[in-house]
Amino acid sequence: MPRLPNPLKHFLVAILGLALGFSLWVGAATANPNYPPPLSFSNAELKGKDFSGQQLRAAEFSNANLELTNFSNADVRGAIFSGSVATDANFHGADFTTGMLDSVSFTRSDLSDAVLVDTILLRATFDDTAIAGADFSGAILDGAQASQLCKTAAGVNSTTGVATRDSLGCR
DSSP states (O other): OOOOOHHHHHHHHHHHHHHHHHHHHHHHHHHOTTOOOOOBOTTOBOTTOBOTTOBOTTOBOTTOBOTTOBOTTOBOTTOBOTTOBOTTOBOTTOBOTTOBOTTOBOTTOBOTTOBOTTOBOTTOBOTTOBOTTOBOTTOBOOHHHHHHHHTTOOOBOTTTOOBHHHHHTOO
């Protein structure tokens, strides 16, 4: 069987993740007619909003302005943040498990102690981003992103117990 080039493999993994997430949501909605549809904040101006501690599973924040927003300790598992600007935002302790955070600008943001397990982070930027204690286990990152993050990686995630350097595969 021929090997797939890395960009194609990452694209196919992203598509499969979306399909799985949608099928899980449809299954939950079918099993429980009271299951609310996911929240949508796509293309929204959310500068300075406070989402701290909120349950926002499978919410959509794609192409949103999230500058100076507070998502500390929020449950955003399976949420979609694709293409958003999250400059100077607070994501301390947020759980992004299985989320899509591709092409997000996390410049000067706080991702410390965040859970980013099995997230898609392709083309996201992390300039001056705090990542102490963040868990990137199974996350899909570009090689250059992982190298950049390894320069400042330290700490252990308080939820998962995984060291940031180990989750990134740092040497």
